Amino acid sequence: MELMEKINHKNIEYIRELSRFDNSELVSELESTNILKYDSKNEKHYFQYVGLVGLKDGRILSVLPKCISEDILNDKNDCVQYTKNILNAIEKYNHKRFDNTFTYNLDIDKEEKNFNLFALYDFLIADYLEYGLYRENKEVYEENGDSEIDWEHTLEVETGYITKKKQPVYLNYHNITTIDNNNNLIQEVHKFLLNRASSYFQEISFFIDSKPILDFYCKIDIGVENQDKIIYLIEKVLRRTFNQRKIRLLNLLLLILRKNLHSQQNGINLYGITNFHSVWEDMCKVLFDNSYLDGSKYKEVIRELTAPRYVLNKELQGKKDGNPLIPDVVTKYKDTFFVIDAKYYNISIQSSENDDEITNDIEINDNENTQLDKLQGFLPGTYDVLKQIIYMEAFLKEKEKLGINDKKVKNIFIIPGTEDRFIGKVGMELFLEKDIELWLMDIKQALDFYLKNKTNTKLLDTILLDNI
DSSP states (O other), rough: EEEEEEEETTTEEEEEEHHHHHHHHHHHHHHHTEEEEEETTTEEEEEEEEEEEOOTOOOEEEEOTTTTTTTGGHHHHHHHHHHHHHHHHHHHHHHHHHHHHHHSSOOOOHHHHHHHHHHHHHHHHHHHHOOOSSEEEEEEEEOOSSSOOEEEEEEEESSSOTTTOOOOOOOEEEEEEEEEEETTTHHHHHHHHHHHHHHHHHTTTTOOOOOOOOOOSSSSSOOTHHHHHHHHHHHHHHHTTOOOHHHHHHHHHHHHHHHHHHHHHOOOOEEEEEHHHHHHHHHHHHTTOOOTTOOOOHHHHHHHHHHHHHEEEEGGGGGGEOOOOOSSSEEEEETTEEEEEEEEOOOOOOOOOTTOOTTOOOOOTTOSSSHHHHHHHHHHHHHHHHHHHHHHHHHHHHHHTOOTSEEEEEEEEEEEESOOEEEEEEEEEEEEEEEEEEEEEEEEHHHHHTTTOOOHHHHHHEEEOOOO
């Protein structure tokens, strides 16, 4: 990899996701992470990851999406702008899945694999900005206070006097009042990790939107030697917590502590995501104003018509419904109804000198010599094609119910590229005239639209105008 530039005294190097390399020193440093894969055919490693990697020696690697053209890697200004937009897009995607994941008690071991510190620290700062520090309230007795009198406790600890009218009188009474326990350990953990999160983002402040600089005074220092005890304490508190915000925060602290322990051991900081295809899918939902939502008629139709229904023998407990298919995007635009599938592929033919770069993590057989043969491994497969046909057939069967009986229809695969362009179509002989169009969408413009929550009407208009 070629050194591209130096920013804030950090060496920044750029590489494309899935590009093969044989840097043994880098491989050794990153082998404890889950972002490197090995291509046994070419005996080289590659990144299955998009984002920044902070190395032990202070260097930073920027791993760009596989669909970025090789020319862009030679333009440092483009690389910087792509990196900024990609990190902000990942951050936006992460925020969308935050609340649903952390609101309830969750399987920490499972979720630990789904989030890295980039997402977790971002969530932690966002939670702090909205709700402030963790607070643990405790109830104490107050003498002659303003709140409701606790007569049971008053009768127990005070001496009563009998009046001439034989009525008891108490010179003092006791109330229950709630106060902040500002010395609680969990608040100290919260402050310690907020400081860590702030420092973490300052390392890449050039690339990402500004984060607050936090510097709390902490009474504790969390390290390998005491982390297990702190995790045990938080788990204990979590079991008796019912406030949703506190449940979310406690789960978040647990995940960060576990991730921090691993990070302390390998010295690597990750600011990115291993499943960028999920970000691309969410981008398409935003850019094409997805209508396939909970409670929508589209979802109802798909559930009714595509979920497998098992009618079993009595000893196998009768009837059972399986899971329905789930389309990525369903939308109406002008006079057309669209069903869109987001595919994070790279439709590019590698030249002979670059054949070691297997663009979509699929090895090509040696006997596949034509361009079409090589491209076949980078196109939507049989299952993807069949799903798209089923989606459209289901919607057309209920077109009156969905209000699309007077609409034209378009079934489309959207693939990231460096321009908006029609590149072909795919179909099956069994389903004549049910072809699915293949379109590239300019990822640079798509990122810009996604961050601004804009619909990509430009591409939709191009699709409608194109006579295919």
